[in-house]
Amino acid sequence: LNSNFGKSKNHYGPNEFGEFWYKYYSKTHSFKDQNKKSADKLKMEIAAITKIFKKPILLKNVVNSMRIESLSNIFNNSTFIVIGRDKLDNAQSILNARISLHNDKNHQWSVITPSMRNNPSLPFYKDIISQLDDIQLNIECSFKRIGNDKFIFIEYEDLCNNTPKVIKSILQKLNSRGLNLNEKGQIPRQLNFSTGIKVSEPDYELLREEIRKNGKS
Template identity: 25%
Template sequence: MEACYPDKKATECHPIFIIGAPRTGSTLLYQLLTNNTEVIYISNFVNLFHRNLFAGFVLNGLLLKGHRRIHNSFSSDFGNTLKSGWNAPSESGNFWYNWLSKTNDYEENNNISQKKINRLQKLFNRVMALYERPIVFKNLNNSQRLPLISKIDPQSKIIWIKRDHVYNAQSIILARQKYNVSPNEIWSVHPKGLSPDDCSNEFELVANQIKLIEEKIREDLKLFPEENTLTINYENLEDMLPDILQFCGIKLDSLNMLRPHIKTKNSQRLSSEDWNRLQIEIQSLSLPQ
């Protein structure tokens, strides 16, 4: 399929990456930014063609009458939006795992070949040139891949979404409970240096997971121009939405359409005993807000 579309002149667009720890509101942000706005994204339909992403975008335009349309997907099952339809935004883990390891995301920063980097550069540029719009990616494993992303496109834009650490940790604990994750097993993003054997309990494991993810993000953001990075808080998402849209090159006339879908909420859902234990673990790490 790619051969049918010759190389165009270099696009002026650059990819946008949403990163952060699990359960910070990243999926909601992804859904907001891609709902009938001036960006492109991997939909559930396009993700069917994760081995040939360019073909997926071309077919999406032909069969779904253009990529820019309202998906109205503002709910998910821990990031999974399949129930919201084919045009809902996908995390597309399959696409990234076609290129990268499923186990050591941080090692790929040094081990991926220049040939793969060149191919990813070409793919991203072709897709963006096809629509003349930036592409938004949301896959939280990319929080550990920023050095690699800087090699693919050093002008990439990075949005780091954070959440109050105690509520963030609580949400991860609840997800672990839903999926019956063993107390000595890491769920979701595996940051470098995190070992369940070094943690005395599940609360300590989750607190350190957040800590290590954020430490690596904070360090790796230095690889990008300061004006290409934006740090936001889940709790202030509605207030920051105009700044986020401008950062992504999205027209502010989308504000009134998107704002009603922002429903952020922090509330205690664990037992008082577990809540207190979690607070103690988070406070012991002195995490910067």
């Protein structure tokens, strides 16, 4: 089953579960109702899913990278799996999504970060790199505040090129934290690894130069 920028065509396909999270979190990523009752309701909903399927739940939602500390406070046994990817490859993926979904390079898409809200008229190449920097900064700050035992870091390239090894490593780390997970089904030897120039040459150079100016990769 395939997804198109986080969306799929049927109930069994990959899904980022976005509308569910927006019941509890605002567009600025803060918890809507700062009270124990709302937090308990969120815990009950997630617990119900795990009870129905009798399995721990794995959620892939990039917007949750801006909610890490809040989620950690609500779910004491949560673990955050962070996939690092080459920034230029990441930036091109975001640009292609903007073009494919909105036919507009400057249409903000996916995680709307503080820099994007404060500077809505930035040209696309600055806006996208600011977006990626904000997300990375929030992950790093959350890591420092809530600790190493809440995180697992992997590299996108390694996940694609050494898929069984990386998946087994994740399972081992999760099991060392109190879970009891086993492999089920066949793990593919590799996943498609996307890199290189994926946008027009001028746009590629604009993104690359913006990354160089910021001094981050």
